[in-house]
Amino acid sequence: MDIAPRIFKGEYRTFVLRFEILFKMEDLLKVKHINRILLDNISRYLTLSEENGVSNTTISKSNIITNGVAIQPVNGHVYKPSFKTQIPNGLAASSVIDIFELLTTYSARPITRETFKFCRNGEPAVRVASWNLHEFSLEKASNLGVKEVICRTVLENGVSLVAVQDVKDPTALKIICDELNKPTLRRVEEWKDNSQNWNFCMLDTHNTQLGFLYDSGGVADIELISLMESPEDTKSSCEALIAHFLIGDLNLQIVNITLKKDIDLPLLNQKLIDLTNEEEQVMLCMDFSDCLSVNDNFLTLGGLRPVFPLSTNTHFPNLKPDGNTHITNILVNPSLNHSTTGYKNVINKVFCDVILNV
Structure with a gap:
């Protein structure tokens, strides 16, 4: 074989886009390459939400952390984790993805x-x-x-x-x-x-x-x-x-x-x-x-x-x-x-x- x-x-040290700061449509103008004309064209495809999600992403603790594949480590413990995932931002999850896909x-x-x-x-x-x-x-x-x-x-x-x-x-x-x-x-x-x-x-x-x-x-x-x-x-x-x-x-x-x-x-x-x-x-x-x-x-x-x-x-x-x-x-x-x-x-x-x- x-x-x-x-x-x-x-490296990512200067590369961060925080979607949670976008609470209203006009906030998209803060994004590079987005101007008023482009915003007017895409705004009809976007939907805002009033809900503010709270992050509740957790990971169980064990000797080996995996994504659910049973593994026999050297100390004999087997681990299968459980997860909860929620996107925290001022937009509905579908709206965030819509914006991202357009950009x-x-x-x-x-x-x-x-x-x-x-x-x-x-x-x-x-x-x-x-x-x-x-x-x-x-x-x-x-x-x-x-x-x-x-x-x-x-x-x-x-x-x-x-x-x-x-x-x-x-x-x-x-x-x-x-x-x-x-x-x-x-x-x-x-x-x-x-x-x-x-x-x-x-x-x-x-x-x-x-x-x-x-x-x-x-x-x-x-x-x-x-x-x-x-x-x-x-x-x-x-x-x-x-x-x-x-x-x-x-x-x-x-x-x-x-x-x-x-x-x-x-x-x-x-x-x-x-x-x-x-x-x-x-x-x-x-x-x-x-x-x-x-x-x-x-x-x-x-x-x-x-x-x-x-x-x-x-x-x-x-x-x-x-x-x-x-x-x-x-x-x-x-x-x-x-x-x-x-x-x-x-x-x-x-x-x-x-x-x-x-």
Whole structure:
């Protein structure tokens, strides 16, 4: 089974559209690209509501947080969550979506390098990505523009498994998973190559910010076998989430890892050597966004090999970082390297949506 590693990077820190501030029709004039003439043309299609919803989005607590898929973690507990979701704003939910769909028609999606059909050189292939979602909160996930961009980026690029970092609320990741499974947005719904069988997983531990989003109904069944956190003596150097996935007949160990400023590189290197062996197929999804600088020693941890050289700019290109432009990479061991197709890319043109730049 071939695996095509891919990396997505992007940040939302200036991209927020708060639909709850729209209490009357004229408030739409505050939105960029909306003028009086356009408002007069679309107003007859919109309906205002007097109701003010109160957010009641909850998520049950357990050792492993998923979207309802029964998983047997290392401590023997099984979790199936229950959720309640309500959109808080001054408009009826249908009105908010109507407004959004009208605005999104003015926003063109970036052109992808190819239309990936889950096949490379005549053999089945799946794509794996690493994505720092930058303080991904419930508020951001509820933003229709953010939700659309994340879902469409995953679907357009044919990604089957995404290691995500900086997730502030597990419910936020569930919102993305729900949209992929039961689309409510036109641009997500119209994408035909969507199995609508997506899952997510995170550990229910204090301040955990790492997780996975994966497609269980694609060209190869992806099944989560186990999920555990990093050893206690490495927590001052990194936050890590260690997962075993069965992808077709491939048993893949993925370490989703965010390095901290005070990293003990020799200690972490030895721990990764102890964690892996030559027979296992191992992938590290590395997030360096908290590191002041990155050198070649970061890209050879545990004797693994980087997918991208250190010179690759994996930072969001429209921002001006303070020094470090290499903020993510994927590392693989020799055993897994033989199973990769050699195709790789950095996707960094995903946040050009008019809805996100108001």
